[in-house]
Amino acid sequence: MADPTAVVMLSMGEPNDLDDVRRYFSALLMDRELMQLPMQKRLSPLMARMSAPGARRQHAEVGGPRLKGWLERQGEAMVRALDDLSPATAPHRHYLALRYSDPSTDATLRRMKADGVRRAVAMPQFPQFSCTTSGSSLNELWxxxxxxxxxxxxxxxxxxxxxxxxxxxxxxxxxxRAGLADFDAGDRDRVLLLFSAHSMPMKVINKGDPYPHEIHASVDAIMDELDVPNAYRVSFQSKVGPVPWLGPSTIAAVEKLAGQGVTKVLVVCVAFTSDHIETLYEIDVDLFRRAEAAGIREIRRAPAPNVRPAFVTALAEIVAGHLKSGEAASAQYPVQCLGCDNALCRTVVHSVAGGYDTTEPTATLR
Structure with missing residues (x-):
């Protein structure tokens, strides 16, 4: 039997359980590839301690952490489809490597070795590239x-x-389309589509991070595919810490829209591929409550991709096309952001195509 081809699904993860919330937030806030705070080593544990009780309540309200479960189900469905689409590289196996929770990167790599894997695709579970998400996850992998x-x-x-x-x-x-179908047929063309994406620190954006461009490019492509007359806007959510972040915030956007007389809104979480705390609580609970108070009469959220058949097919087609190409990465990947000061960025260790290996494999952020 042929050696398995691994698809390593990279993500930040979520707390392993409700009792893990404080540790998770402390690890996240200490990560200088995600954000850089003044006096970070002293400030991050304090911020984690202050935010943990509220975050724990939010997770409990939506039934606990969900992300890992969805990633496993997506991976299982993806590799089944991938075996049919790409028999030359079959069998395929999915592996999770979660930045701040289990399974850790090191545990996953050891499991891959034990399973006889020799060919591996690193696939950050973020459609749009940012140095803080895809980039930092890849750096941790290396x-x-x-x-x-x-x-x-x-x-x-x-x-x-x-x-x-x-x-x-x-x-x-x-x-x-599924989200719009929940509105009365006579109102659907008047529903404003609010595409909400995870925000990023402005310090990262000002270094030339491609994330804002790629978010807007995704939205434009989706609107072209939809070919509907609805008005739409883009906003950003999930700000963390006391530094400036990319806006406008999704909460402020909904309040502004209400002030302009908009009464029906469909929120589309364009950067998230599965349901977790940032959809189930930030949008479905907190945002909806604020929208109602602001005067929005009807607000809904388009379903997350999760394991919807079209999304599972998309994952499999994306990986199959990548394997067929023989490329180490996209043409954009080896070019660092113009203000980048991280020596590890844009690496591919032991690349299928060569030419990417860093000379400083354990380099840290300077």
């Missing part, structure tokens, strides 16, 4: 390769972004 002594164990390539892939765009358009 550090894990060095920590475990598995530098030459696997031949790697990177699926670093897929924000305009036709199958992804079509799957997102399908979720918008």
């Amino acid at each position: 550090r894990g390769v060095e920590r475990t002594g598995l530098h030459s164990a696997f031949t790697w390539s990177v699926l670093d972004r897929w924000y305009r892939h036709p199958a992804y765009v079509a799957s997102m358009a399908e979720t918008v």
Whole structure:
């Protein structure tokens, strides 16, 4: 039997359980590839301690952490479809490597070695590339390769972004249609589509991070695919910490729209591929409550991709096309942001195509 081809699904993760919330937030806030705070080593544990009780209540209200479960189900469905689409690289196995929760990067790499994997695709679960999400997850993967002594164990390539892939765009358009179907037929054309994406620190954006462009490019492609007359706007959510973040905020956007006389809104979480605290609580509970108070008469959220058939097909088609290409990464990947000061960025260790390996595999943020 052929050696399995691994698809390593990279994500920040969520708390492992309700009792893990404080540890999770402390790890997240200490990560200088995600955000840089003044006196970060002293400030982050304090912020985690202050935010943990509220975050724990929010997770409890929506039934506990959900992200890992969805990632597992997406991965299982994706590789089943991928075996049919790409028999030359079959069998395929999915692996999770979660930045701040289990399974950790190191544990996943050791499991891959034990399973006989030799060819691996690193696939951040963020359609739009940012140095804080996809980039930092990949950097942690390469550090894990060095920590475990598995530098030459696997031949790697990177699926670093897929924000305009036709199958992804079509799957997102399908979720918008499903969301619009919940409104009365006579009102659907007048529903404002509010595309909400995770925000990023402005310090990152000002270094030339491509994330804002790729979010807007995804939205434009989805609207072209939909071919509907609805007005639409883009906003950003999930700000963390006392530094400036990319706006406008989704909460402020809804309040502004209400002030302009908008009464019906469909929120589309364009950067999230599954349901978790940032959809189930931030949008479905907190935002909806604020929208009602502001005067929005009807607000709904388009369903998350989760394991909807169109999205599972998209994941499989994206990976199959990447494997067929033989490329180590996209053309954009090796070019650092113009203000980047991280020596590890844009690496592919032991690349399928060569030419990407860093000379500083354990480099840290300077």
